[in-house]
Amino acid sequence: xxxxxxxxxxxxxxxxxxxxxxxxxxxxxxxxxxxxxxxxxxxxxxxxxxxxxxxxxxxxxxxxxxxxxxxxxxxxxxxxxxxxxxxxxxxxxxxxxxxxxxxxxxxxxxxxxxxxxxxxxxxxxxxxxxxxxxxxxxxxxxxxxxxxxxxxxxxxxxxxxxxxxxxxxxxxxxxxxxxxxxxxxxxxxxxxxxxxxxxxxxxxxxxxxxxxxxxxxxxxxxxxxxxxxxxxxxxxxxxxxxxxxxxxxxxxxxxxxxxxxxxxxxxxxxxxxxxxxxxxxxxxxxxxxxxxxxxxxxxxxxxxxxxxxxxxxxxxxxxxxxxxxxxxxxxxxxxxxxxxxxxxxxxxxxxxxxxxxxxxxxxxxxxxxxxxxxxxxxxxxxxxxxxxxxxxxxxxxxxxxxxxxxxxxxxxxxxxxxxxxxxxxxxxxxxxxxxxxxxxxxxxxxxxxxxxxxxxxxxxxxxxxxxxxxxxxxxxxxxxxxxxxxxxxxxxxxxxxxxxxxxxxxxxxxxxxxxxxxxxxxxxxxxxxxxxxxxxxxxxxxxxxxxxxxxxxxxxxxxxxxxxxxxxxxxxxxxxxxxxxxxxxxxxxxxxxxxxxxxxxxxxxxxxxxxxxxxxxxxxxxxxxxxxxxxxxxxxxxxxxxxxxxxxxxxxxxxxxxxxxxxxxxxxxxxxxxxxxxxxxxxxxxxxxxxxxxxxxxxxxxxxxxxxxxxxxxxxxxxxxxxxxxxxxxxxxxxxxxxxxxxxxxxxxxxxxxx
Numbered sequence: 001x002x003x004x005x006x007x008x009x010x011x012x013x014x015x016x017x018x019x020x021x022x023x024x025x026x027x028x029x030x031x032x033x034x035x036x037x038x039x040x041x042x043x044x045x046x047x048x049x050x051x052x053x054x055x056x057x058x059x060x061x062x063x064x065x066x067x068x069x070x071x072x073x074x075x076x077x078x079x080x081x082x083x084x085x086x087x088x089x090x091x092x093x094x095x096x097x098x099x100x101x102x103x104x105x106x107x108x109x110x111x112x113x114x115x116x117x118x119x120x121x122x123x124x125x126x127x128x129x130x131x132x133x134x135x136x137x138x139x140x141x142x143x144x145x146x147x148x149x150x151x152x153x154x155x156x157x158x159x160x161x162x163x164x165x166x167x168x169x170x171x172x173x174x175x176x177x178x179x180x181x182x183x184x185x186x187x188x189x190x191x192x193x194x195x196x197x198x199x200x201x202x203x204x205x206x207x208x209x210x211x212x213x214x215x216x217x218x219x220x221x222x223x224x225x226x227x228x229x230x231x232x233x234x235x236x237x238x239x240x241x242x243x244x245x246x247x248x249x250x251x252x253x254x255x256x257x258x259x260x261x262x263x264x265x266x267x268x269x270x271x272x273x274x275x276x277x278x279x280x281x282x283x284x285x286x287x288x289x290x291x292x293x294x295x296x297x298x299x300x301x302x303x304x305x306x307x308x309x310x311x312x313x314x315x316x317x318x319x320x321x322x323x324x325x326x327x328x329x330x331x332x333x334x335x336x337x338x339x340x341x342x343x344x345x346x347x348x349x350x351x352x353x354x355x356x357x358x359x360x361x362x363x364x365x366x367x368x369x370x371x372x373x374x375x376x377x378x379x380x381x382x383x384x385x386x387x388x389x390x391x392x393x394x395x396x397x398x399x400x401x402x403x404x405x406x407x408x409x410x411x412x413x414x415x416x417x418x419x420x421x422x423x424x425x426x427x428x429x430x431x432x433x434x435x436x437x438x439x440x441x442x443x444x445x446x447x448x449x450x451x452x453x454x455x456x457x458x459x460x461x462x463x464x465x466x467x468x469x470x471x472x473x474x475x476x477x478x479x480x481x482x483x484x485x486x487x488x489x490x491x492x493x494x495x496x497x498x499x500x501x502x503x504x505x506x507x508x509x510x511x512x513x514x515x516x517x518x519x520x521x522x523x524x525x526x527x528x529x530x531x532x533x534x535x536x537x538x539x540x541x542x543x544x545x546x547x548x549x550x551x552x553x554x555x556x557x558x559x560x561x562x563x564x565x566x567x568x569x570x571x572x573x574x575x576x577x578x579x580x581x582x583x584x585x586x587x588x589x590x591x592x593x594x595x596x597x598x599x600x601x602x603x604x605x606x607x608x609x610x611x612x613x614x615x616x617x618x619x620x621x622x623x624x625x626x627x628x629x630x631x632x633x634x635x636x637x638x639x640x641x642x643x644x645x646x647x648x649x650x651x652x653x654x655x656x657x658x659x660x661x662x663x664x665x666x667x668x669x670x671x672x673x674x675x676x677x678x679x680x681x682x683x684x685x686x687x688x689x690x691x692x693x694x695x696x697x698x699x700x701x702x703x704x705x706x707x708x709x710x711x712x713x714x715x716x717x718x719x720x721x722x723x724x725x726x727x728x729x730x731x732x733x734x735x736x737x738x739x740x741x742x743x744x745x746x747x748x749x750x751x752x753x754x755x
Contacts, residue, residue, distance in 0.1 A: 001312060001315060001316050001319065002312065004315070005308065005311060005312045005315065005367070005371075008311075008364070008367050008368045008371060009308065009371050011368070012368040012369075012371045012372055013372075015364060015365055015368035016365065016368050016369050016372060019255065019361065019364070019365045020251075020255065023255045023258050023259055026258070026259055026262040026263070027258045027259075027261075027262055028262075029262045029265045029266055030258070030261060030262055030265060032265050033261065033265050033270075033271060034270045034271065035214045035217055035218050035270065035271050035272070035276065036177055036214070036270035036271070036272055038173055038176075038177035038179070038210055039173075039206065039209075039210070039585055039588065039589075040173065040177075041270075041272050041342055041343060042341055042342055042343060042588075042589070042592060043340075043341075043342060043588070043592075044340065044342055044345075047340065049588050049591050049592070050588070052581070052583065053583060053584070053585070053588055056456065056458065056583040056584070057170055057171075058170075059458075059542050059543075059547070060456070060458070060539050060540075060541075060542070060549050061099070061167070061170050061538075061539040062099065062167055062168045062169065062170045062172070063167075063454065063456050063551075063583070063584045063585065064167070064168050064172075064173075064205065064206035064207075064585065065098075065165055065166050065167040065168050065205050065206065065207075066092075066098075066165075066166045066168075066182065066186060066203065066204075066205040066206075066207055066208065067163055067164070067165050067166075067203070067204040067205045067208075067445070067452075068088060068163065068164040068165075068166075068186075068190070068201050068202070068203060068204075069161065069162070069163050069164075069201070069202040069203075069204065069441070069444065069445045069448070069449055070084075070161070070162065070199045070200060070201050070202065071160050071161040071162075071199075071200075071448055072160060072199065073160060074160075075141065075159050075160055076104065076141075076155060076159055076160060076161070076162045077137045077138070077140055077141040077144075077159060078137065079129055079130070079132060079137075080197060081162070081197075081199075082104070082105060082126055082129050082132070082137075083129050083130075084193055084196070084197050084199065085103050085104055085105045085126075085162060085164060086103075086105045086126070086129055087193065088103070088164055088189060088190070088193060089101050089103045089105055089106055089164060091189045092164070092166045092189065093534070095166070095182075095185050095186075095189070096181075096182075096185065097168055097169050097172045097178055097181070097182055097185075098166045098167070098168065098169070098182075099167050099168060099169040099170070099534070100166070100167040100534055100535065100539075101164065101165070101166045101167075101534075102154070102164075102165045102166075102167075102535075103154060103162070103163070103164040103165070104125060104126060104144065104150070104154040104155055104162050104164075105124060105125065105126040105129070106124050106125070106126075106535075107124070107125040107150060107154055108122050108123070108124070108125075108527075108530075108531060108535060109121075109122070109123060109124070109125040109143075110122050110499070110502045110503060110506055110527070111506060112506050120503065120506055120507065120526065120530075121530075122526075122527060122530035122531065125140065125144070125150075126140060141159050144159070145157060145158075145159045148498075149494070149498050149502065151492075152449070152450045152491050152492040152553065153450060153492050153494065153553070155449075156448055156449045156450075160448070161448040161449045162449070163445070163449055163450070165205075166205075167539075168182070168206070168207075173206075177210055178207075179206065179207040179208075179210035179211050179214070180210075180211055180214065182207040183203075183207050183208065183211045186203065186207075202440075202441040202444050202445060203437075203438075203441055204438070204441050204442055204445055204452050206585065208438055208441070209428060209429075209438055211438075212432060212436060212437070212438040213272075216432070216436065216718075216719050216720050217271065217272060217276045217720070218276065219719070220276060220277060220715075220718050220719075220720060220723055221271070221276035221277065221279075224277065224280060224714055224715060224718065224723075225277075225279040225280060227714050228279075228280050228283055228711040228712075228714060229250060229253075229254070229279075229283070231707075231710055231711050231714065232249075232250060232253075232283060232287060232707050232711055233246045233247070233250050234246075235703075235706060235707045235710060236249055236250070236291075236703075236707065239703050239706070239707075240294065240295075240298060242298070244294075244373060245294055245298065248290065248294060248366060248369055248370070249286075249287055249290035249291055249294060249366075251365075251366075251369075252286050252287075252289070252290040252358060252361050252362055252365070252366055253279075253282050253283045253285075253286040253287055253290070253358070255361050255365070256282045256285070256286045256354055256357050256358045256361055257278060257279040257282035257283075257354065259357055260278060260282060260350050260353060260354045260357060261278060261279070263353070264278075264346075264350055269346060272343045272346075275343060275346055275347050275350060277715075277723065278347065278350055278351070278354070280711065280712070280715075281347070281351050281354070282351070282354045282358065283708070283711060284664060284708055284711075284712070284730075285329055285333075285351065285354050285355045285358050286354070286358035286361070286362065287704060287707055287708065288325065288664065288667050288668075288700070288704040288708075289318075289322045289325070289326065289358055289359060289362040289363075290362055290366060291700050291703050291704050291707070292318050292321070292322060292671060292697070292700040292704075293314050293315070293318050293322070293362060293363075293366055293367070293370075294314075294366075294370075295696075295699055295700040295703065296313065296314040296317050296318060296696055296700070297310050297311060297313075297314035297370055299695070299696070300313050300314065301376075304376075307370075307371065307373060307374050307376070308371060310370075311367050311370050311371055314367075314370075315363070315367055317675070317678075317696055319363060320674055321670050321671045321674040321675070322359060322362060322363065323359065323363075324614070324618060324670050324674070325666065325667040325670050325671065326355050326356060326358065326359035327614065328610075328611050328614055328666040328667070328670065329355040329664075329666065329667060330352045330353075330355040330356055331352075331607060331610045331611060331614070332607045332611070332662045332666065333347075333348050333351040333352040333354075333355060334348060334349075334352040335348070335602075335603040335604070335606040335607040335610070336348025336351075336352075336603050336656070337349055337352075338602055338603055338606065339595065339598070339603065340592075340595040340598070341592060341595045344656060347656065348603075392691075393690055393691055393694045393698070394686065394687035394688060394689065394690030394691040394694075395687050397687075397690050397743075397746045397747055397750055398686060398687050398690070398750050400747070401746075401747040401748075401750045401751050402747075402751070404743050404744060404747040405744065405747050405748065405751070408739070408740075408743065408744045408747075412634060412638055415638045415641040415642055415645070416637060416638060416641040417641065417644075417645075418640075418641035418642055418643065418644025418645035418646075419637070419640055419641045419644055420644065421644035421645070422640055422641075422643050422644035422648075422649070422650060423558065423560065423649045423650065424559065424560065424649060424650045424651075425558050425559045425560070425649035425650070425651055427556065427557070427558065427559050427562070427589070427590075428589050429442050429452070429453070429556050430556070430721060431651070431720060431721050431722055432719060432720065432721060433718070433719040433720070433721060433724070435719060436719045442556060443556070446555050446556060450491045450492050450553045451489065451490070451491035451492065451552075451553040451554040451555045451556075452553075452555075452556060453553075453554040453555070453556055453557075453562075453586045454551060454552065454553060454554065454584050454585075454586055455551070455552040455554055455565075455566070455569070455582050455584060455586060455587060456549060456550075456551060456582065456583040456584035456587070457549070457550040457551075457552060457569055457580055457581075457582055457583075458547055458548070458549055458550075458580060458581050458582075458583055459476065459479075459547065459548045459549075459550060459573060459578055459579070459580045460546065460547050460578060460579045460580065461546055461547070461548070461578055462546070462577065462578060462579070463546060464544045464545065464546050465517075465521075465544070465545045465546070466545070466546050467496070467541055467545050467546065467547070467548045468517050468520045468521045468524065468545065469517055469520075470513055470514065470515055470516065470517060470520065472548075472578065473497050473500060473513040473520065474513050475576055475578065476495060476497045476548065476550065477497060477501075477513060479550075479572060479573070480493050480497075482572065483552075483568070483569065483572070486568065487565055487568070489554055489555040489557050489561070489565070490552055490553075490554060490565075491553045491554065491555060492552070492553040493550055493551070493552050493553075494550070494551050494552075495540060495548055495549060495550040495551070496524065496537060496540045496541060496548060497513070497548075497550075499523070499524070499527055499537075500513060500514070500520050500523050500524065501513060503523035503526070503527065504519075504523065507523075524537070554586070558649075559589075559590050562586065562587075562590035563590055563591075566582040566587060566590065569582055570582065603658065604636060604658045604662065607658075607662045608629070608632065608633060608662070611629070611632060611662065611666055612625070612628075612629050615628045615629065615670075618670075618673075618674075619673060619677065623752075627745070627748045627749060627752050628669065628673060630740075630744075630745075630748070631665060631668075631669050631737070631740040631741055631744065631745045632662060632665045632666050632669055634736070634737075634740050634744075635661050635665045635733045635734075635736045635737040635740060636658055636661050636662060636665075636733065638733075638736050639657075639661065639729050639732050639733040639736060640654075642732060643729065648725055648728065648729065649725075651721065651722045651725055653721070653722030653723055653724070653725040653726035653729075654722075654725050654726065654729055656722075656726060657725075657726045657729045657730045657733070661729075661730060661733040661734070661737065664704070664708065664734055664737060665733075665734075665737040665740070665741070667704075668701045668704075668705075668737060668738070668741040669741055669745065671697045671700065671701065672693055672697055672701070672741055672742075672745060672746075675692065675693045675696055675697045676689055676690075676693050676746075676749065679692045679693065686749075686750055690746050690750075693746075694742075698742060701738065701741060701742065702738070702742075705734050705735065705737070705738040708730075708731075708734050709731045709734045709735055710731075712726070712727045712730040712731045712734070713727055713728070713731040714727065715727025715728075716728055
């Protein structure tokens with residue numbers, strides 16, 4: 001270590017200036033940084049979920065689109081409201097990336113010709129709005145609000161709320177996300193409508209959701225990164241009462257995250273809602289190393305030690321634990337790379353590399369900079385430091401070890417009961433706070449019109465032209481009835497079966513499936529020939545007319561409920577001679593629940609196993625290995641139990657929090673244990689050992705806990721729920737880890753380590 005310090009002293013100016021300059025050069029690439037909010041970022045290229053969805057789109061077209069909902073308290077069937085619907089509908093048809101537009105005005109109304117009752121007419125539901133009479137509008141309202149094909153689809157039961165749906169072209173987002181472009185085009189259409197009508201137009205659908213991801217992700221990155229850095233600087237200044245104690249540790253984390261972000265950009269990665277917070281994760285990784293080095297250096301300086309010797313002593317005491325904590329932290333984050341959720345995987349790679357980089361900067365740049373701070377401590381500070389009496393921490397632990405174990409065990413048992421009440425939820429709408437526009441929009445739609453979530457149910461008749469079989473059609477009708485009877489969350493179902501029944505009602509007067517397959521085929525042919533260009537039915541069935549698409553409008557529910565309903569659908573059809581699968585983006589994200597759960601369970605299990613192995617190789621004390629591991633497992637278990645008590649669901653943010661919690665808890669434990677065994681080897685009794693550990697590690701552990709808890713708790717103010725949950729859960733877990741490391745761990749050691 002003396003040779004290393006001599007090397008740093010020789011090149012201190014080069015290192016102190018050279019590393020910031022190198023980081024500055026790399027940071028020039030950050031001007032190319034981009035944010036991606038597309039649904040495709042959540043899944044790997046080889047993901048079965050994504051492959052199945054792409055196959056669905058190849059067969060039936062895109063299920064993604066823009067939905068515009070508005071309400072008129074006086075009713076939609078007025079010239080003002082209908083004219084607005086028509087203008088928006090016509091404008092959307094001309095908008096780039098829009099393949100099809102459906103609304104109340106262009107809904108293809110099937111009815112008999114009043115002048116020629118034998119003729120079937122398929123035409124726009126609303127025509128000649130400017131010439132519409134009150135009688136005509138009243139008639140249209142009566143038809144629409146009693147028509148099961150329209151109610152809970154384009155119009156609410158009370159006739160006050162309506163929807164315009166614009167479907168995107170099939171491959172619009174395959175190369176890059178066009179959501180922001182589409183939303184800008186939509187704003188140009190709606191801005192004059194707002195001025196003309198005074199209506200509030202609520203926006204839903206994929207582009208609106210993707211834009212929300214991008215806007216909030218960017219906002220969080222721009223808000224919480226400087227906030228966390230500022231909070232950390234202020235806390236460090238208050239704790240160390242020295243400007244260098246604030247700026248040097250912050251310099252370590254800033255250089256680390258700028259480098260990691262720059263490398264991410266060079267490798268072609270785009271930021272998402274989780275990697276956008278990478279600087280904050282790096283603060284958690286790097287601040288502890290820097291605080292431990294600075295804290296011990298400052299203690300020796302205040303004791304009157306010469307500066308170079310103070311740096312040497314600090315590095316001597318901290319190099320090994322910092323190396324080990326960086327290793328275990330990198331391991332903890334690297335376990336995230338087993339996740340099937342791509343943003344978590346990329347975050348795992350970035351943070352693991354950040355842990356390594358933070359170690360290098362901490363042990364190279366930081367001591368080189370400290371060697372430049374030659375100003376001696378003031379005499380009164382040195383005398384005050386030397387005259388302080390021991391706090392009696394070691395005596396307290398030894399005398400009360402059993403009480404500490406019993407009390408903490410009782411508290412932990414109480415918290416852990418909440419494990420049985422915790423839920424997993426990966427519903428994308430609930431990723432947003434209730435104040436966010438996209439969430440308010442979907443909830444408005446659900447309350448006033450229909451379910452904002454869509455299930456795309458693909459039913460396979462097993463034979464070519466099988467969907468025209470009367471038996472098949474009647475099975476579809478039976479499915480409608482039983483599915484809606486079992487799940488009130490199903491607001492509306494639509495397929496070609498509805499069209500066949502409507503034609504039969506108009507022709508034969510019977511609202512039922514005809515008995516003849518030829519007649520069903522004729523109805524579908526007549527309907528398709530009567531439709532205007534762009535309104536074809538090829539998105540409702542496959543080219544062989546073997547598979548039928550049923551679109552279900554569903555309420556927002558827990559992901560577990562989504563999975564239950566989707567399992568019901570597939571199980572229901574498996575009992576027939578046909579089969580069905582549920583596709584669409586709602587289904588994609590529902591199936592991601594398993595990946596979120598697997599990430600939490602498998603990454604944590606792997607992290608705990610690998611950390612256990614590292615602990616064993618470090619301390620080689622198999623008989624009390626459980627004492628080393630327990631403080632690292634407890635914070636995770638207990639905070640998940642706490643989530644069960646206070647009603648926080650496990651989501652992606654919590655899954656990520658697990659790795660951070662393990663990383664920081666292990667850091668504190670290793671610093672404690674390295675200094676503990678070092679003191680024991682030097683012959684100190686157990687009470688004096690605990691006092692020395694508190695002196696050289698306790699303050700740094702306390703400082704990092706305060707800094708990180710305050711910093712992460714700021715995420716409670718995010719509008720992105722996973723970030724909120726991440727911040728709350730991590731802050732609680734760090735406080736639990738602090739109590740465990742400074743109370744339970746030494747209590748267990750005093751009982752178990754008799755050598």
